Amino acid sequence: MNRWQQAFRLSKFELIHSKKSILFLLFLLAPYSFFLTMSIGSYLEEHFMLYDIFFLLTFGVAAIWAKPKEYQYQKLSDNMWAQPFTVFLNQLPIPREIVVRSRFIIYFIYSLPFHLAVLVIMYSFAPELRQTLPPLEFIAFSLIWLSFGICYGSVYPASDSGDKVTNVKMAFYAVVLLGSFSLILFAVPYLSSYGLVGLTIVLASKWPIVSSLISVIAAGASVEFWMRYMKKHMNKLDYFQ
Amino acid sequence: MELPIKLSRDSRVPIYHQIEGQIKALIVSGKLPAGSPLPSIRALSKDLEISVITTRRAYQDLEYGGFIKTTQGKGTFVAEVEVKKMEKLAVSSVSEAIEKGVETALRHNYSVDEIRSVFEEVLARLKDNDRGGSE
Amino acid sequence: MKLCTQIERVEKTVDDFTVGPIDLDIELGTITSLIGNNGAGKSTLIKMMMNLVKPDNGLLLHFGTNIKTSEHWKQDVAYQPQSVLGCDLLTGNHLRDLMAPWYKNWDQEMFMNLVRIFEIDLNKRFGKMSKGMQQKLNIVLALSKNTKLLILDEPTANMDIPSKQKLMNILVGWMERDERAIVIATHQVDDIKKLADYIVIMNEGKVLGKYEKEELVYRYKRYWFEDGLEIEKIPGEIDRLNDRLLISNNVDQTDTFLKKNEIKIMQSEVLEVEEIITYMLMGR
Numbered sequence: 001m002n003r004w005q006q007a008f009r010l011s012k013f014e015l016i017h018s019k020k021s022i023l024f025l026l027f028l029l030a031p032y033s034f035f036l037t038m039s040i041g042s043y044l045e046e047h048f049m050l051y052d053i054f055f056l057l058t059f060g061v062a063a064i065w066a067k068p069k070e071y072q073y074q075k076l077s078d079n080m081w082a083q084p085f086t087v088f089l090n091q092l093p094i095p096r097e098i099v100v101r102s103r104f105i106i107y108f109i110y111s112l113p114f115h116l117a118v119l120v121i122m123y124s125f126a127p128e129l130r131q132t133l134p135p136l137e138f139i140a141f142s143l144i145w146l147s148f149g150i151c152y153g154s155v156y157p158a159s160d161s162g163d164k165v166t167n168v169k170m171a172f173y174a175v176v177l178l179g180s181f182s183l184i185l186f187a188v189p190y191l192s193s194y195g196l197v198g199l200t201i202v203l204a205s206k207w208p209i210v211s212s213l214i215s216v217i218a219a220g221a222s223v224e225f226w227m228r229y230m231k232k233h234m235n236k237l238d239y240f241q
Numbered sequence: 242m243e244l245p246i247k248l249s250r251d252s253r254v255p256i257y258h259q260i261e262g263q264i265k266a267l268i269v270s271g272k273l274p275a276g277s278p279l280p281s282i283r284a285l286s287k288d289l290e291i292s293v294i295t296t297r298r299a300y301q302d303l304e305y306g307g308f309i310k311t312t313q314g315k316g317t318f319v320a321e322v323e324v325k326k327m328e329k330l331a332v333s334s335v336s337e338a339i340e341k342g343v344e345t346a347l348r349h350n351y352s353v354d355e356i357r358s359v360f361e362e363v364l365a366r367l368k369d370n371d372r373g374g375s376e
Numbered sequence: 377m378k379l380c381t382q383i384e385r386v387e388k389t390v391d392d393f394t395v396g397p398i399d400l401d402i403e404l405g406t407i408t409s410l411i412g413n414n415g416a417g418k419s420t421l422i423k424m425m426m427n428l429v430k431p432d433n434g435l436l437l438h439f440g441t442n443i444k445t446s447e448h449w450k451q452d453v454a455y456q457p458q459s460v461l462g463c464d465l466l467t468g469n470h471l472r473d474l475m476a477p478w479y480k481n482w483d484q485e486m487f488m489n490l491v492r493i494f495e496i497d498l499n500k501r502f503g504k505m506s507k508g509m510q511q512k513l514n515i516v517l518a519l520s521k522n523t524k525l526l527i528l529d530e531p532t533a534n535m536d537i538p539s540k541q542k543l544m545n546i547l548v549g550w551m552e553r554d555e556r557a558i559v560i561a562t563h564q565v566d567d568i569k570k571l572a573d574y575i576v577i578m579n580e581g582k583v584l585g586k587y588e589k590e591e592l593v594y595r596y597k598r599y600w601f602e603d604g605l606e607i608e609k610i611p612g613e614i615d616r617l618n619d620r621l622l623i624s625n626n627v628d629q630t631d632t633f634l635k636k637n638e639i640k641i642m643q644s645e646v647l648e649v650e651e652i653i654t655y656m657l658m659g660r
Contacts, residue, residue: 084462093450
């Protein structure tokens with residue numbers, strides 16, 4: 001059996017309890033896509049930051065919220081945060097490689113269909129978007145955002161293996177994250193006269209092939225990087241729990 | 242408990258020696274005839290609350306003495322013991338037991354005559370009991 | 377004796393608490409019980425033996441393999457932690473299906489047999505089971521992995537008395553099957569008395585010693601005297617409860633001294649294992 005298959009089989013033990021969560025995610029899909037579809041027209045006329053923020057939230061964090069609480073990344077002791085099931089698997093003779101892959105499979109089973117659905121709904125119900133982006137260019141646009149979902153989202157499975165987190169460290173990460181998002185949200189309109197989403201629309205329609213290629217490569221590289229990081233990290237981290 | 246072995250932890254006789262002696266006594270008295278299975282080292286250790294190291298030592302001694310034999314995969318069994326050897330052992334274990342009793346008496350500052358009279362008394366009583374039991 | 381596990385100069389510091397340096401060998405065919413007060417470092421040592429906590433220094437080998445550089449040894453080591461994380465939604469059947477394929481010697485027959493003995497409902501979610509039932513399921517899973525080494529961290533703390541008795545016999549039977557070893561951290565006197573061959577005593581992160589059980593028992597003795605003791609300190613003395621009752625941890629020295637000074641002993645006896653452990657942990 002190859003490693004991805006073994007990893008998938010392992011993922012099933014968590015996914016069997018995730019049906020409800022995935023259903024809940026579909027339920028969340030309605031208001032998200034409603035907002036993103038209804039306001040795309042006015043956004044295309046004049047960009048506004050709330051739309052960009054919402055887009056980032058949808059492709060960045062929305063998918064993780066739906067997980068059952070037993071399988072969430074959580075505080076295990078004073079300064080240890082981890083996903084408990086991953087910690088448990090670490091005690092068994094399952095190669096790390098396979099544990100790591102299963103974490104990524106689980107996350108992408110949550111996030112990818114959700115992201116894809118948002119994009120498809122937007123394109124089906126917003127004529128303004130169809131006018132701006134013909135199908136091929138829309139595919140490039142989708143790839144850019146799916147890739148963003150993968151690049152940014154890889155942090156979640158990678159962190160399942162656990163971190164020694166102090167409050168100071170946690171606060172530091174929060175500041176860095178919020179800071180960099182704000183920077184992008186402000187810098188893009190300042191430098192280009194587009195909003196963030198608007199800029200990706202421009203990229204997709206001007207250079208559909210190049211932007212698609214870069215997106216796919218970036219996604220692959222990011223997954224590869226975080227999987228390696230996670231394996232190394234598990235080799236170093238102390239599991240007292 | 243598979244074997245009626247009673248250890249005295251306060252005795253000066255080492256534990257493995259006590260086990261050895263008592264299993265010999267069970268064999269000599271006919272309570273454990275040739276071919277009867279003995280508990281495994283681990284099981285006896287658990288029952289007697291001692292380490293397998295001690296039990297193994299007792300079993301090894303018994304095996305060297307030809308009282309028991311171990312068959313790989315089947316377990317440990319009482320061996321055929323020559324009648325002569327049995328008789329000799331019976332004598333020595335009786336004298337050992339009496340020796341112990343005499344030692345206790347001496348520790349309590351009994352005189353030789355006192356010990357003798359206690360011995361006669363016990364003998365008479367046990368004989369009586371024996372007769373009472375069989376009638 | 378064949379070695380199962382070698383621990384050499386293993387050390388771990390967390391905040392201001394250091395466990396080690398620890399030197400310890402585990403032999404195949406033996407049961408070693410780890411004893412010590414709460415916080416003595418037993419669980420940390422066990423977790424280092426599972427490579428869950430990584431030592432700062434030293435070397436840890438299972439069956440001759442350095443556990444840091446390989447993952448293969450995990451096949452031959454089953455581990456029952458004090459508390460299991462992340463499995464609350466899984467049933468006994470799920471856990472079996474999850475674990476069994478990863479152990480080449482998994483014994484399904486033993487598993488079903490033990491499930492019957494402990495009356496475990498395999499369709500119940502782990503999180504819905506009582507603590508005792510969780511421990512039963514965990515030990516059944518651990519035993520069925522059929523490994524050479526079994527590491528148990530307080531496996532029976534929440535079990536009922538009949539189950540503890542059953543488990544004792546099961547562990548005895550388990551040890552018979554092959555050349556195997558068990559390491560068990562426990563506070564249960566019965567486990568120590570009935571199962572342990574070696575006792576490893578830990579205190580404040582250090583191993584005070586590894587003793588064969590009988591060796592330990594014969595070190596200590598309690599003496600009652602006919603007359604009150606007038607001597608200040610007797611060689612080997614570690615405790616005096618009144619002037620007629622003395623406890624020694626060096627029987628030879630004490631006996632020689634008593635004989636030389638013609639002190640009459642009314643009676644003497646060995647100590648119970650738990651008394652000995654208590655004295656040892658007090659540093660006597």
